[in-house]
Amino acid sequence: MNSSVPGAAKTSTSNSGESAPFTSGTAPGGRPVIGHVLPLMRDPAAFLASLPAFGDLVEIRLGTTRAHVPCHPELLWQVMVDDRLFDKGGKYYDRVREMAGNGVATCMHDDHRRQRRLLQPAFHASRLIRYAQIMEQEIAGLTGAWSRAQSIDAYPVLYGMALRTLTRTLFSSQVDADTVEGIRRSFDTVFGGFFQQMFLPRFTRRLPLPGNLRHQRALRHLRAAVPQVIADSREADDDGNLLAALLAAHADQDVPVDDAQLHDHVVTVLAAGSETVAATLTWSLYLLASDPQAQERLQAEADAALAGPVATWDNLPDLPFTRRVLTETIRLYPPGWMFSRVTTSDTELAGKRLPAGTTIVITPFPVHRNPEIFRDAGSFDPDRWLPERAAPLPRGAFSGFGAGARKCIGDDFGMGECAMALATIARRWDVRAQPGADTRPVPLAGFYRPRRLSLQLTRRGPAEGLA
Ligand code: HEM
Numbered sequence: 001m002n003s004s005v006p007g008a009a010k011t012s013t014s015n016s017g018e019s020a021p022f023t024s025g026t027a028p029g030g031r032p033v034i035g036h037v038l039p040l041m042r043d044p045a046a047f048l049a050s051l052p053a054f055g056d057l058v059e060i061r062l063g064t065t066r067a068h069v070p071c072h073p074e075l076l077w078q079v080m081v082d083d084r085l086f087d088k089g090g091k092y093y094d095r096v097r098e099m100a101g102n103g104v105a106t107c108m109h110d111d112h113r114r115q116r117r118l119l120q121p122a123f124h125a126s127r128l129i130r131y132a133q134i135m136e137q138e139i140a141g142l143t144g145a146w147s148r149a150q151s152i153d154a155y156p157v158l159y160g161m162a163l164r165t166l167t168r169t170l171f172s173s174q175v176d177a178d179t180v181e182g183i184r185r186s187f188d189t190v191f192g193g194f195f196q197q198m199f200l201p202r203f204t205r206r207l208p209l210p211g212n213l214r215h216q217r218a219l220r221h222l223r224a225a226v227p228q229v230i231a232d233s234r235e236a237d238d239d240g241n242l243l244a245a246l247l248a249a250h251a252d253q254d255v256p257v258d259d260a261q262l263h264d265h266v267v268t269v270l271a272a273g274s275e276t277v278a279a280t281l282t283w284s285l286y287l288l289a290s291d292p293q294a295q296e297r298l299q300a301e302a303d304a305a306l307a308g309p310v311a312t313w314d315n316l317p318d319l320p321f322t323r324r325v326l327t328e329t330i331r332l333y334p335p336g337w338m339f340s341r342v343t344t345s346d347t348e349l350a351g352k353r354l355p356a357g358t359t360i361v362i363t364p365f366p367v368h369r370n371p372e373i374f375r376d377a378g379s380f381d382p383d384r385w386l387p388e389r390a391a392p393l394p395r396g397a398f399s400g401f402g403a404g405a406r407k408c409i410g411d412d413f414g415m416g417e418c419a420m421a422l423a424t425i426a427r428r429w430d431v432r433a434q435p436g437a438d439t440r441p442v443p444l445a446g447f448y449r450p451r452r453l454s455l456q457l458t459r460r461g462p463a464e465g466l467a
Pocket residue numbers: 104105106116268269272273274276277280330334335336339340399400401402403405406407408409410411413414415418
């Protein structure tokens with residue numbers, strides 16, 4: 001899998017009990033104190049995709065912390081599925097816990113299965129069909145307001161739609177627009193520059209610097225807003241929302257629930273389900289704007305599948321190309337681009353001894369953009385996800401939703417919502433990128449999204465069957 005690169009320390013070792021000999025190495029270019037923060041900030045995809053040249057498990061430095069990045073799909077898979085040995089922890093999750101407490105996404109292995117069982121019924125297929133009615137309304141509300149020729153600042157617009165969809169499926173419609181906007185701003189502060197503060201020495205986080213103060217204010221705002229939202233939702237007394245499903249699961253399993261736990265559940269789902277959906281949609285529209293042929297295929301599929309102007313949940317089986325476009329988008333631009341794990345006991349990976357407490361970085365880039373795994377890895381090719389072409393891929397080749405017991409609980413929710421939105425847009429609009437786009441990612445943000453992307457939407461003519 002690797003070629004030798006001068007300047008990189010690399011040891012070739014065979015891992016006992018593993019069928020393939022894996023190699024380990026060290027990424028060159030780490031600077032004192034800041035380590036590899038600069039390349040991670042400037043072009044994280046290129047830096048992380050360059051790592052397989054140095055080994056299957058590659059050591060990098062995040063500030064002063066040494067971390068190991070699995071670059072081989074099999075190693076990535078092992079780390080993702082063995083969540084007892086490679087548990088959630090490290091600087092990334094320490095930081096998410098400040099916001100989401102001990103929710104399902106942040107809790108340690110010993111509490112995870114209990115929490116996951118409580119949340120799972122809220123994501124059952126029968127619930128998703130009900131949430132889909134709200135998705136439809138939000139997509140119709142957004143696209144219905146667009147004129148014949150309209151330009152949109154893609155990310156904020158789609159983020160607003162994704163967050164409103166979540167608040168409505170979670171809490172029914174009782175939450176007012178100001179509260180939703182306050183939550184959106186708090187997440188924006190917490191997740192923009194998310195990794196920045198992690199790389200700085202711990203004591204600097206307590207200094208009264210503007211960034212620290214903004215971060216603290218955003219956390220305080222969330223802690224104040226969420227109980228209000230929960231109270232409103234309880235009053236709404238709607239058994240179709242996500243909170244109701246969660247409370248019912250607590251009751252069924254005879255597990256009492258306190259306000260702190262509810263807070264953690266709610267913040268977790270809101271945080272995990274809004275930026276990810278907005279980023280996936282933004283990148284997919286960008287890719288389609290750059291590939292007129294793919295856009296035409298998507299439009300043709302939407303024309304054939306949709307009975308009206310807005311896609312429904314029932315249309316999803318008839319939108320296979322749309323789904324492939326989304327999967328390919330997440331391969332190239334995974335919204336969840338960097339997570340951490342910590343080893344809970346001494347272990348060995350790729351023949352390298354890792355003492356308990358070692359940080360592992362999980363990132364899809366080294367595998368998703370590796371030409372030895374994905375031919376022509378840099379190009380947008382939705383058909384690589386045709387079943388016959390995807391079948392030979394090794395496990396761990398696609399990690400856009402994670403894997404194992406900690407795999408994304410909202411994958412069907414998110415993919416369904418994105419497919420409905422994309423097909424609805426394709427049915428009515430031609431999409432082109434406006435000049436001046438800056439598709440470099442927001443530096444060190446919690447989710448991978450472009451800095452600036454304005455899209456020109458032009459209504460398709462009546463020939464396509466819609467007025
Ligand atoms: C296309 C959109 C999405 C992407 C790309 C995505 C990606 C991911 C990834 C990579 C993980 C694993 C993180 C890790 O292993 O550390 C994850 C976990 C999670 N996601 Fe998503 N997600 C998406 C949509 C959603 C939505 C819509 C929701 C909720 C409505 C959601 C809720 C969660 C939760 C609760 C977890 C933690 C699961 C656990 O630890 O058991 N996600 N997501």
